[in-house]
Structure formats: structure tokens, C-alpha cells
Amino acid sequence: MRSLQATFYRNRWLFSRRIVQCLIIAAFAIELPAGGYFAQGNLSSSVWFGIGLTDPYIWLQSLFAGAPLGKAALIGVVIVAGFYLLLGGRIYCSWVCPINLVTDLSYWLRQKLNIKSNYTLSKNLRVAILVLSLLLSLLSGTLAWETINPITLFQRELMWGSVAGATVLASIFLFDIFVTRRGWCSHICPVGAFYSELGRVGRLRIKATQAGACHGCAECIKVCPEPHVLAPVVSKKAAYVTHGDCTRCGACLDQCSTGALAMSLSFKKPSAFKGIPVVSSD
Known part of the structure; x- marks a missing residue:
């Protein structure tokens, strides 16, 4: 028991993150005995206990795509944006985003296998993808990034066994192991780029x-x-x-x-x- 307590203490932040991430996934995936779920929708747009929450990045894409400025969506955006402005935007990446489970596993295996290959990618790449996603939303009138968003595909994979979701997750998993250290989250994902900019003034x-x-x-x-x-x-x-x-x-x-x-x-x-x-x- 003492050894178990010591292990938890040495990894208390890791265990805490995993608990939070799993609880968020469970809120969407596990049906309540009385019917329904704790959360309805997905991490892009969801309803928790009757309160609608909207991801600011998704909302921004919808504005570029020409969607009307809905009051309910705006309230949800303000709640979410205010939370991440307060704490620091990329707390989303490590405590909420389910893709972090995949990339952390990739990093762990990379260390265990002693893989040294590390293809150099500019951190500006994810910013460029962020800007491109907004531009494509403007030109196409659709939520450009949401059509290929691995976060959404991850949830579809859990709930419905999506082939597209499995393919994307496997690609990210292998990319982070064999191509470059923390490649997806640190260099490619526009969601991380967005929250990095949003949370620069975070107080945590x-x-x-x-x-x-x-x-x-x-x-x-x-x-x-x-x-x-x-x-x-x-x-x-x-x-x-x-x-x-x-x-x-x-x-x-x-x-x-x-x-x-x-x-x-x-x-x-x-x-x-x-x-x-x-x-x-x-």
C-alpha cells in the first residue's frame, strides 16, 4: 500500500490528468440508467446539465463560414473562452483533449524503444494550418477543420467504431513514434495553436x-x-x-x-x- 501511495505521489499530476480525461470521455459515452448522458454532443459543441458550451475555435470557423451569430452559442463561447483565458488556453490540450491520450502513449513507446529519429518541423506550421482552416471556412462556407478534426473522430470511434476515426488516430500514433517527438500536438494541431494564443495571459x-x-x-x-x-x-x-x-x-x-x-x-x-x-x- 505504501509503495502504491508513493507511485501515485510521484505521478500525481499524470494520474490526475488521466482521471479528468477519462471522466470527460465517459460523460459523453456512458448512458445513464435513467436514460440520456451527462453530456450531449461532442467537445466542439455540447450541453452539460442544460448549459450549452461551444469551442471558440469551432465558433470562429462558423463565423467565417457565414453562420448566424446565435445568442446561445455566443454565451457558450464566452463561458469556455473565459475559462481558458483565466487558466491558460493549452490546459485544454493536456487535461481535456482525448488525442493527448494517444500522443502521450506514442511518446512513452518512443522512449521505451529508444527511437531517436526526430524530423524537424517548424512550430509555425500549426499556426499556418490554423490560418488556412479559417480561410477555407470562409471560402467553402463549411467548418473546414471540423471535417477532419481528430478530436471529433476520436469520439466517433469510441461511440460508433468509425473507420475514419481509427485511421486518423493510427496515423497520429505512428507519426509521433517514428517521425518526430510530440509531432502532432507541438507542430501540426491548429487547436493547440489557437489555445496557445487564447491563453497567453492565463493566471495558472x-x-x-x-x-x-x-x-x-x-x-x-x-x-x-x-x-x-x-x-x-x-x-x-x-x-x-x-x-x-x-x-x-x-x-x-x-x-x-x-x-x-x-x-x-x-x-x-x-x-x-x-x-x-x-x-x-x-
């Missing part, structure tokens, strides 16, 4: 706990899905991670054995430790 941040706690082992950077966001803190050039790419996954917190890092929600202007300025890494 990774921070250095005290100036002398970090031993410089850089183990946190090795496990971080976006290593560049931690570099200023580890090199003691900043006290907080402020980059929009941070997913708030907590992998660095699980890995750090000295307690040099923490994650906190603060509405105050970040204060620096002596000798360590607070600078933006954007």
Missing part, C-alpha cells in the same frame, strides 16, 4: 519555488512536451513560465525531485526572487 502558471532549490539537472525539460517554455526558469532568467505553449500538464512537477517547481493560480503581478527577473519567454 508554473513557477520556481525558491532561488536555490533547482540543481540544474534539467530532468523537467526532458519530460516537458514543450521544453522551450521551461528554459528561462531552469536557467534562472525568469521566476515564472509565461509562454503560451505551456500545457499545464504538470509533467515537470512529477519529475522534479527537489520541489523546485510548483503550479499556482495568481491574479497578482508575478514577483521575482532576488536575482531572478520575471520575463516573458514569448
Whole structure:
């Protein structure tokens, strides 16, 4: 029992994320005894306990496609956008998005198989795909990205055994293993690009706990899905991670054995430790 508790503590952020992700999937997939589901729809547009929620990126595509500005949809967008603006947009990627389950498994297998191949892709690629999806929505009058969105296809695969969903998921899985580290989420997915921009001002941040706690082992950077966001803190050039790419996954917190890092929600202007300025890494 003590060993199990120790394992959970060493991976508490990972386990917490998995619980949240599985509960969200279950809310859509498991039918209640009295009929119906906790959540109706999908992660793009859904109803939770009578409250409609709409993904801001999907809503933006619909505007470009010429859809009318519905009041109910707008309220749902404001709720979701406000949540991610507060906490930091890419928390969606690590705590909500089901594709994270696939890409994390790919990364784990990649490490176990000691695969070193890492094809270089620009992080600007996902931004370009984001812009292209909006342009195509404008020109075609359709939700361009939603037709191939792996997040939606993942849910269809779970519920109806979609062949298209299985094909896309397998492609992402193999791409992340054999082509490039964290290829899909870090370099291609426009959803991540959108939430990165949305959540730049998020107040939930990774921070250095005290100036002398970090031993410089850089183990946190090795496990971080976006290593560049931690570099200023580890090199003691900043006290907080402020980059929009941070997913708030907590992998660095699980890995750090000295307690040099923490994650906190603060509405105050970040204060620096002596000798360590607070600078933006954007």
C-alpha cells in the first residue's frame, strides 16, 4: 500500500490528468440508467446539465463560414473562452483533449524503444494550418477543420467504431513514434495553436519555488512536451513560465525531485526572487 501511495505521489499530476480525461470521455459515452448522458454532443459543441458550451475555435470557423451569430452559442463561447483565458488556453490540450491520450502513449513507446529519429518541423506550421482552416471556412462556407478534426473522430470511434476515426488516430500514433517527438500536438494541431494564443495571459502558471532549490539537472525539460517554455526558469532568467505553449500538464512537477517547481493560480503581478527577473519567454 505504501509503495502504491508513493507511485501515485510521484505521478500525481499524470494520474490526475488521466482521471479528468477519462471522466470527460465517459460523460459523453456512458448512458445513464435513467436514460440520456451527462453530456450531449461532442467537445466542439455540447450541453452539460442544460448549459450549452461551444469551442471558440469551432465558433470562429462558423463565423467565417457565414453562420448566424446565435445568442446561445455566443454565451457558450464566452463561458469556455473565459475559462481558458483565466487558466491558460493549452490546459485544454493536456487535461481535456482525448488525442493527448494517444500522443502521450506514442511518446512513452518512443522512449521505451529508444527511437531517436526526430524530423524537424517548424512550430509555425500549426499556426499556418490554423490560418488556412479559417480561410477555407470562409471560402467553402463549411467548418473546414471540423471535417477532419481528430478530436471529433476520436469520439466517433469510441461511440460508433468509425473507420475514419481509427485511421486518423493510427496515423497520429505512428507519426509521433517514428517521425518526430510530440509531432502532432507541438507542430501540426491548429487547436493547440489557437489555445496557445487564447491563453497567453492565463493566471495558472508554473513557477520556481525558491532561488536555490533547482540543481540544474534539467530532468523537467526532458519530460516537458514543450521544453522551450521551461528554459528561462531552469536557467534562472525568469521566476515564472509565461509562454503560451505551456500545457499545464504538470509533467515537470512529477519529475522534479527537489520541489523546485510548483503550479499556482495568481491574479497578482508575478514577483521575482532576488536575482531572478520575471520575463516573458514569448
